[in-house]
Amino acid sequence: MGHREDLLEGAKRCLLEKGFVRTTARDIVKESGTNLGSIGYHYGSKDALLAQAFIALVEPMGDDYEKARAAREAAGAGAEAGAEEAGGLERFRDVWAGIIRSVPESRPIWMMTLEVVTQGERLAGIRKLLIEAQEEGRSGLTAMFTGIEESKLPAEVVDTEGRLYTTLLNGLMVQWLFDPDSATTAEQLTEGLRRLMERDGSRPGADGR
Incomplete structure (x- = not known):
């Protein structure tokens, strides 16, 4: 690997160990075996490098969810697997279940996300x-829940459904980081949505008349 790749890998390891605030440029240099000048040359600043490192840590998460779901289908998920392809409640539940199962492994990444939220101006860059x-990740999340290829997703779907999934994801992760024993499960989340849909469908005039 060249210095650019070495810096990125070193920054990723520093983030997982120390987070954003405690990681210094010298930490990254020591971990990557490069030099201070390389950070500015390849990434412009330490903050820009750390942001790229964080994104590199997050990106594989969506692939892991999809691989896990595909493996369950291949193992014989039966009729439920077919229902998932339609992007219905079964798929909704299955994707959330996969995300929740990944919490132990993804916990450091979510802790870093909270660090960015809570540190505010200290991490402005x-x-x-x-x-x-x-903004880019929203379309990937939408693809997971809808079963539609990301490149074929209409912009309005990403900007509406995608925002819903992102909001639910952020809230769910806070619950699981704070107290896993009382956190919402995939089944509870899906049941809540099902009840909401049934209540909406039973309203007078819900059929448009």
Whole structure:
């Protein structure tokens, strides 16, 4: 690997061990075996490098959820697997279940996300880059829940359903980080949605008349 790749890998390890605030440029240099000048040359600043490292840690998470779901289907998920392809309640529950199962492994990443939220202005540069990355990540999350290829998703679907999934994801992760014993399960989340849909369908005039 060259210095650019070494810096990225070193920054990823530093983030997982120390988080954003405690990681210094010298920590990254020591971990990557490079030099201080390389950070500015390849990434512009330490904050920009840390933001790229964080994004690199997050990106594989969506792939892991999809691989796990595909493995369960291949193992014989039966009729439920077929229902998932339609993007209905079964798929909704299954994707959330996969996300929740990943919490022990993804906990350090979610803790870093909370660090960005709570540290505010101390991480202003990183925060801006991560907000931009969240915009891109929204379409990937939408693809997971709808079963529609990301490149074929209509913009309005990403901007509506995608925002719903992102909001639910952020709230769910806070619960699981704070107290796993009382956190909402995939089944509870799905049952809540099912009840809401049934209540909406039973309202007078819900059929448009």
